[in-house]
Amino acid sequence: MSEKVEELEAREEYEMTILDRVSDRIIDAFASFINIFKKDWRRRNQSKIKEWKLMAYAMNRSPPALLGLFIVIIYIILGIFGPYMAPWSYDFFPVNYNFSTQLAPPGSTYFLNVTTIENGYIVHYTTNIHYLLGSDVYGRDVVSILLAGARTAFVLDIFIILIGPTIGIILGLISGYYGGKVDETIMRITDMFLAFPGLILAIALSAVLPTRIQNFLNAHTWAQTLMLKLFALHARDVNNLGKLLAVFVALVIVWWPGYARVSRGSTLTEKENLYVEAARAVGLPTRTILFRHILPNIIGPILVMITMDFGGVILTEAGLSFLGLGAVPPIPDWGNLINQGSQYFPQAWWLVAFPGIVIVTVVLGWNLLGDGLRDVLDPRTRRSLEFKLKKKSKGGESSA
Amino acid sequence: MEPVLKVEGLRKYFPVKSLLRTIGWVKAVDGVSFEIYPGETFGLVGESGCGKTTTGRTILRLIEPTEGKIVFNGKDVTQLKGREMLWFRRHAQIMFQDPYSSLDPRQTVFNIIMEPVKFHGIEVDDPEEFVIRLLESVGLNEMHLYRYPHEFSGGQRQRIALAKVLALQPDFVVLDEPTSALDVSVQANILNTLKDLQKKHGFSYLFISHDLGVVKYMSHRMGVMYLGKLVEVGPAERIFDNPLHPYTQMLLSAIPIPDPELARKKKRMEVKGEPPSPINPPSGCRFHPRCPFAKAGLCDKEEPPLVEVEKDHYVACWLYGKA
Amino acid sequence: MPEPIIEIKNLRVYFYTYAGVVKAIEDVSFNIYRGETLALVGETGCGKSVTSRALTQLIESPGRIVSGQVLYHRDDGSTVDLLKLNDEEIREIRGNEIAYIFQDPHSSLDPLYTVGYQIGEAMEVHGKVKNIKEGIGRAVNILREVLIPDPENRVRNYPHELSGGMKQRVVIGIGIANNPRLLIADEPTTALDVTVQAQILELINELKRKYNATVLLITHNLGVVAETAQRVVVMYAGKVAEIGSIDQIFHNPLHPYTVALLRAVPNPLKKIEKLESIPGTVPNLITPPKGCRFHPRCPFAEERCRKEVPELKEIEPGHWVACHRY
Incomplete structure (x- = not known):
């Protein structure tokens, strides 16, 4: 009977802003969308939906996080449509x-x-x-290059983050869960990678890799087509892809060890929880335990790290291009633009300033979003917010 | 009657490592044998570090035993592989002490209960109905179906854990201190539910606890463990009425009795020392340094065997057997 | 007529958390008499620990002592209200005249210092010894008092070199180092094994007799209460439910909560057919039930219980209960 009382208390009401209503709509729409494919999904996941909504409320109350989200959304839109929005083609x-x-x-x-x-x-x-924003040494319009360069940055960003951390997380999970010799082996390899400063390793790799990648591309037309489509480049730039992809491979290799470390650490603590042992007692295979039970429980901090690294990748990639590695003209690239500008600085200040502002803004956007997510994903901070939102009339006196 | 579970000479040694070298062994479980019959609760009591929890986990092969036989429904569990191991996993279950970490916080109650059912390929017509029925049998209801563990109190979480165990319809359940993290009023509730379920489904329990009162309430037969060995085994009533081993006597005289009159009348025995480390346990009878009846030259030299002193009542003590 | 050493009057402690105001202790009054062992019993979250800490203002933010008095009658006949003292004054009393023993011996000792140093420090702070060196010398005697074998060598041990029981003895040693008038033991044996628990309880009793100290024992274990205390205060959801001698509480419990609690504990020496459990759960102290806080779980609850808060009434000499049935 007292359970009933609890049930009543659980149905709280919150003070809503317009943003909250918007985010509610979006989440509801998403839930309805899944509901079409999975019967009863919405009802079965009502707790999850409620949690998402709370996360959105928390986000809505953090202006920096919203600003970050806004910048990131713009970045993603430009990353996809940028080349088509550019007034001039990048190779004109x-x-x-x-x-x-x-x-x-x-x-x-x-x-x-x-x-x-x-x-x-x-x-x-x-x-x-x-x-509008000046031109580079080839007389190319900086606005167009920035727009087209968004695609280059975005594609590199997405794929490096999709591949690097995934490798790292899988290795970390395995390493942390099995322990012993497996752990030793994986972690020593990770240490080897971590022992090199990431940028230096990336520089070394981007110097070595291009020819091999170029040879591979020349041998496989499908890979050529795919890459050209992805980066929105013209067919005659095929021979410039080698250097660009070298940066990509180099950054993937540099990017996983950090994640292996972090996820191994979290796995070590998480596997001490009894639910892992309970899963073993039921007979579940290790794969299921790792990916269905441990991974969702350690993913929070990793997601924050990933968000921040979206900015990190852009920065590192720009740095490499600045050093003359990676994208070469005519491939549109922000870092490369700055590289050109550095030779004519301060006369052609716009070649440094505008790409610089763009890079800083995007990186800041990802970092603000990451910071916001950290608060949103942490159940403690979210819970405190949950209570703050409760309608005053409901709980009697609210906190002082 | 055939026992559901028969443990023979079970041993589990953990290596003590120093700089990658094994410098010794923690003899957590050192030659434990007992049987559990259908529909029976076998209580295992002892102080922390006596190996009772390790025994429970080794029986389920959550920890690989160093030595010994575990016969479950006629099959030696230590030899099982593949399909047969899955059969064992389905029919022998465990419920843990800490309700706060034994449920995956990212799964709904429905998923927590259904995952093992699906995995073991148990046919269920209507999964939702099935889970609701289980929840009701442990005192929860359908409102709790799609909630997450953090929305429940400790007692309710133990109920969810119990429903999960029930879902597989096991023959045998290891209950590893299932109530020691709970308040007394909630504890009574869970213990009663466990008893009712046993009556209804005929489960066998291995009930591990350090609380003698709870063990007495729950168990038909019980074993007292000291430093990895069983020192006394017998019907619970008999052990409480007539403890034979000096350690059991010491334990019984040490437990606080929630009744001032009985407490004043209780015969007291001086409690000497603290349990020694299981890394280098004392020679001979492991209890001899704390035992008021220890005989030099015998108890510190030779290990006493477990002998039947009265019907079904076994003791490992030189007071009751000849060398 | 026993004279009180501590009189707690209408004590209120609230915790101002983000979730709302947790009314941890509401209107708690009871006396601690000189030379007795008083047990404070209740389940998790009933406010027993908070009460004991509030005595010497050991309440940390977000908690606050909202109102009430704690009158401390010194041996010399003077009386002070402990809640009115400033930081400096209360620190002089805390650890000196009123000492604490906490639950977990593993975390209440500093791993970086020897046990002798820690005992010596406790004495030096209150000016019982001139310097730490002298304190460490005196620590040997204290370790002997708390029955630690080979105290001359043990005094130089670090906490990690001692077993759980030994550590708790050291903690007790720190507690009695200044010969306190009131010893507050907060779940002193919960983290220990039964045999060690028996030894520690025996030790506390022994020391109490020897120094003629008063002990406030906080525990959830009714067995420990029955074996060590003379009087009991039963708390439920931040309020006192019942006060009485152990015989009154165990043989003639009046409050339905006390009755239920006693029936829920398995007694290892008796044959128990069926344990009785208390339905429902402990209430949330942000919005506690109106009227009697136990009414949602009480089998005898009537209309009045839902509206009026029951007063603490003396039913027989020394036996107080807060229930509308009496």
């Missing part, structure tokens, strides 16, 4: 038609007398090019 070199377009300052406009080959015919036309 105005400098060929009008030499004074080289390093044009922001706000200037130039007249171009263009001659190109289209479908086998020589075409002549004239056009104006307006440089």
